[in-house]
Amino acid sequence: MNSFLFVGGGNSSYISALILNSRYPNKKITIVESEAIGIIGVGEGTTEHWFKFCECLGISFTELIEKCDATYKFGVHFKNWVKDDYYHCVGHPFNAHHADYLAYAATHLVKRTKQRDTIPQFLKEGMLPIPCGDTFGHQLHFDSVKLNDFLLQTCLDRGISIVNDEIIDATFDRQGNIASVNSKTETYKADFYIDGTGFKRTLIQKILGVKWDSYSDHLFMNSAITWHENSSDDIPLFTTSEALKNGWKWTIPTQNKKAYGYIFSDKFCSVEEAKEEVNVKDVDKVIKFEPGKMERMWYKNCMAIGLSAGFFEPIEATSLGITIQQMFCFLHHISSNDSDSFNKYVNTIYDNAFNFILLHYYNVRKDSEFWRFNNTHFKKTEFLENLFDIMLKRLPFKEELEVPWGLFGSLNFIQILYGLNHIDISPIKKEYQFYSEEKREDYNCLINQVKNADDADLIDKMLPHRDKLLALINK
Numbered sequence: 175m176n177s178f179l180f181v182g183g184g185n186s187s188y189i190s191a192l193i194l195n196s197r198y199p200n201k202k203i204t205i206v207e208s209e210a211i212g213i214i215g216v217g218e219g220t221t222e223h224w225f226k227f228c229e230c231l232g233i234s235f236t237e238l239i240e241k242c243d244a245t246y247k248f249g250v251h252f253k254n255w256v257k258d259d260y261y262h263c264v265g266h267p268f269n270a271h272h273a274d275y276l277a278y279a280a281t282h283l284v285k286r287t288k289q290r291d292t293i294p295q296f297l298k299e300g301m302l303p304i305p306c307g308d309t310f311g312h313q314l315h316f317d318s319v320k321l322n323d324f325l326l327q328t329c330l331d332r333g334i335s336i337v338n339d340e341i342i343d344a345t346f347d348r349q350g351n352i353a354s355v356n357s358k359t360e361t362y363k364a365d366f367y368i369d370g371t372g373f374k375r376t377l378i379q380k381i382l383g384v385k386w387d388s389y390s391d392h393l394f395m396n397s398a399i400t401w402h403e404n405s406s407d408d409i410p411l412f413t414t415s416e417a418l419k420n421g422w423k424w425t426i427p428t429q430n431k432k433a434y435g436y437i438f439s440d441k442f443c444s445v446e447e448a449k450e451e452v453n454v455k456d457v458d459k460v461i462k463f464e465p466g467k468m469e470r471m472w473y474k475n476c477m478a479i480g481l482s483a484g485f486f487e488p489i490e491a492t493s494l495g496i497t498i499q500q501m502f503c504f505l506h507h508i509s510s511n512d513s514d515s516f517n518k519y520v521n522t523i524y525d526n527a528f529n530f531i532l533l534h535y536y537n538v539r540k541d542s543e544f545w546r547f548n549n550t551h552f553k554k555t556e557f558l559e560n561l562f563d564i565m566l567k568r569l570p571f572k573e574e575l576e577v578p579w580g581l582f583g584s585l586n587f588i589q590i591l592y593g594l595n596h597i598d599i600s601p602i603k604k605e606y607q608f609y610s611e612e613k614r615e616d617y618n619c620l621i622n623q624v625k626n627a628d629d630a631d632l633i634d635k636m637l638p639h640r641d642k643l644l645a646l647i648n649k
């Protein structure tokens with residue numbers, strides 16, 4: 175494979191083209207994108223895999239903070255899903271101490287059962303320690319349109335060709351591979367094609383006919399409205415996910431605005447009812463989608479990426495993380511042309527994200543028709559059955575939940591189980607009793623350090639998030 179042609183110029187195509195270019199700078203990469211169709215323009219939250227992408231490309235967080243209105247993200251703050259708020263936090267400054275997260279979590283569960291998370295108070299208050307470098311947290315929020323401009327420029331700077339055109343059909347060779355893709359006026363040829371056409375799925379579904387695996391029996395969200403407001407308030411370090419009557423609302427803080435979205439099921443709520451519920455007259459976008467993924471991401475000489483490959487829903491901001499991981503997986507399969515192995519791995523990446531997302535909906539609020547429907551129609555997957563069986567005996571360990579290139583492991587699952595009150599404390603007590611006294615003492619100390627932020631090395635001074643960002647930009 176010497177030439178790659180991407181159709182679509184959304185963030186997933188740009189990210190993927192840049193990863194490909196970083197490994198194979200001599201291969202010809204072209205992106206054909208349609209300005210007339212435009213990009214989806216949502217997707218302001220990332221997972222920590224974003225850091226891996228930046229590292230691979232040599233892009234600094236400071237650059238993104240300057241150019242894409244980016245802010246630090248430490249996870250998600252869940253409100254009103256159950257009686258008490260809870261957090262899913264990744265990468266706080268005490269992570270270095272978390273060599274043995276299970277022991278830490280077990281100690282926390284046994285000692286501090288009233289607090290439904292394991293994170294420092296200062297993060298909840300939007301404060302950051304000064305001495306940490308510019309990449310702590312490893313996740314960001316950003317303006318997705320500014321990010322698109324930034325990635326486009328980075329593609330151009332690195333020799334990736336960009337053409338404005340709309341692909342309408344294709345020709346095939348005898349084996350059924352794509353020989354060329356065509357617009358009204360031009361023909362484009364490459365050895366390998368990548369479908370980044372978003373929800374249109376022009377190559378993978380419309381032209382190649384690969385089937386869509388719907389997950390709408392499990393996941394009930396299928397609609398969203400988005401809006402924003404300018405803001406010079408303090409900047410939180412978390413995405414907020416607040417459960418509402420027919421779904422949930424996200425709030426994503428960038429430097430100068432707050433981006434909002436209400437995600438719901440159209441079986442229970444119309445767009446007008448959703449707008450009324452959140453008291454918003456003018457929305458930026460109304461988005462409809464079917465949760466699911468392609469049966470095969472790589473078929474013949476074509477691979478789907480981003481929204482054209484699959485999308486479950488926005489909770490936990492999985493989509494860009496999956497794109498990044500899928501692309502790193504792809505790099506390992508190009509030379510062997512081994513689509514079967516690749517598809518197997520990518521399915522497990524999607525399965526891992528799906529199970530994690532689904533867990534968030536297990537046995538939550540029951541105070542509206544939608545939430546009652548959600549609870550009565552919840553289907554536990556085999557993976558979740560197994561997880562709950564494990565939880566009757568002990569905490570799940572890293573190796574049994576992680577999959578190659580997957581997004582979520584035991585550190586993530588435990589926090590959601592904890593927040594939703596699904597952890598039976600008795601087997602954990604047994605686990606805790608089994609530790610040596612010395613180890614128990616160490617972890618008790620650590621929990622107090624985290625709670626009181628009294629680690630002198632790390633926390634000699636704190637800055638509000640906004641000031642920390644300004645300090646980085648003006649350095």
Ligand SMILES: Cc1cc2nc3c(=O)[nH]c(=O)nc-3n(C[C@H](O)[C@H](O)[C@H](O)COP(=O)(O)OP(=O)(O)OC[C@H]3O[C@@H](n4cnc5c(N)ncnc54)[C@H](O)[C@@H]3O)c2cc1C
Binds near residue numbers: 182220492
């Ligand atoms: C409600 C919602 C919230 C989300 N929140 C998050 C989040 O917080 N975090 C996260 O990681 N992800 C999130 N996502 C997903 C995120 O939006 C996408 O992963 C990301 O924007 C990449 O999209 P894309 O590039 O696949 O598609 P798009 O942005 O839709 O880009 C498609 C591209 O293809 C072009 N195109 C289409 N058809 C043709 C054609 N025939 N010829 C040429 N060009 C064509 C378009 O013009 C465009 O350039 C969210 C998605 C939704 C729907």
